[in-house]
Amino acid sequence: MLQDFRRFVLNKDSLSVATASKIGVAPQRFCDWRWQMKNQITTSTAAARFVTLDDDERTAFADKTLARLFNVAITPYAMGLMRTTHDKPCPVRLQLLPRQQELHDRTGQADPLHEKPHSPVPEVVHVYPDRVAFCVAQLCPIYCRFCFRKRRDAEQGLHFNRTIIKRGLAYIRANSRIKDVLLTGGDPLIASDHALDNLLQQVRAIPHVEIIRIGTRTPVTLPYRLTTALAQILAKYHPLWINTHFNCVQELTPEACQAVSILLQHGIPIGNQTVLLKGVNDSVSKMEQLLRALVRARIRPYYLFHPHLVSGTQHLRLPLSVGLHIMRALQGRVSGLALPRYMLDTAAGKIPLQHQYLLQHDSHSAVVENMHGELWREQLA
Numbered sequence: 001m002l003q004d005f006r007r008f009v010l011n012k013d014s015l016s017v018a019t020a021s022k023i024g025v026a027p028q029r030f031c032d033w034r035w036q037m038k039n040q041i042t043t044s045t046a047a048a049r050f051v052t053l054d055d056d057e058r059t060a061f062a063d064k065t066l067a068r069l070f071n072v073a074i075t076p077y078a079m080g081l082m083r084t085t086h087d088k089p090c091p092v093r094l095q096l097l098p099r100q101q102e103l104h105d106r107t108g109q110a111d112p113l114h115e116k117p118h119s120p121v122p123e124v125v126h127v128y129p130d131r132v133a134f135c136v137a138q139l140c141p142i143y144c145r146f147c148f149r150k151r152r153d154a155e156q157g158l159h160f161n162r163t164i165i166k167r168g169l170a171y172i173r174a175n176s177r178i179k180d181v182l183l184t185g186g187d188p189l190i191a192s193d194h195a196l197d198n199l200l201q202q203v204r205a206i207p208h209v210e211i212i213r214i215g216t217r218t219p220v221t222l223p224y225r226l227t228t229a230l231a232q233i234l235a236k237y238h239p240l241w242i243n244t245h246f247n248c249v250q251e252l253t254p255e256a257c258q259a260v261s262i263l264l265q266h267g268i269p270i271g272n273q274t275v276l277l278k279g280v281n282d283s284v285s286k287m288e289q290l291l292r293a294l295v296r297a298r299i300r301p302y303y304l305f306h307p308h309l310v311s312g313t314q315h316l317r318l319p320l321s322v323g324l325h326i327m328r329a330l331q332g333r334v335s336g337l338a339l340p341r342y343m344l345d346t347a348a349g350k351i352p353l354q355h356q357y358l359l360q361h362d363s364h365s366a367v368v369e370n371m372h373g374e375l376w377r378e379q380l381a
């Protein structure tokens, strides 16, 4: 515990120490993930200890209709990532603080990926033959306003529910085509070490499961959860991969990089899924900063998702042309290692989207467009 605390608090000016001192909490306590979960921010009064709220944010916190549709809860750590004033847009506030605009979305859907009809047993989403998403968790350190699974908040008792887990494991055991199990939710790392160890042991014991993946936003929202003890448990079940979810460069703090580093030291590869969001990462320069920072932290940018058509997110959605423009501009500007694939996530599966670089081809040559937009004929044979 003390060893992990020292890893996270690298100096007295760190975000952890500064935020802890702002709210009068001892840094060692602040860096305890369970303390963070017990002290999630759920009211405007609590949020006002960290940031100055605008009228819309203050009213949205108190709106009972909004609260019924989607949870509001934010770790004190994540509150510390926000700009304290609202004079300029803040990409973290846009993702995490509720806004009244969420109630005025005319086109959003509760389940845009039709996950429910694709679930042969509760909380096991089976779209591709060789893999499933197993939604074992319901709780999160923060509730991202753009989450495409926010429909699950209206239900009760989905978090590490024994019956759901038992039925899900039985389904995976009975389907030998399933090679890859993605544990997701909610955030699966919001469970005790013991519960995770027990679940992973059962998944790994299924002979045809080759790969276990965990989808978690804890490196972004609760880096203190990535303790050495947890990494040692995860490392018992290799090959195990983690996909996390950084959306803007401001989220890549020394604490987040430290959390990632603990996982890497235990041989766990880390990929990143970003959602393209208005005001958060909607320009070439913002995306470039994020991608470069991810690679510096040894996180592989994996997917850039076009925003889902999920209820309450109209103010965060963008046209496809914005994503295509960003990806086109980044081609050649950052290395291939830093370039994610731009994906449209649909009820029929994920569809890669990209600018058309190959203009003509036959068995002898191809006409292609290079990174400067110039046409080039390449001899092939």
Ligand code: SF4
Residues within 6 Å of the ligand: 139, 140, 141, 142, 143, 144, 146, 147, 148, 149, 185, 186, 187, 217
């Ligand atoms: S952490 Fe993931 S599951 Fe939880 S609200 Fe955010 S996007 Fe949704």
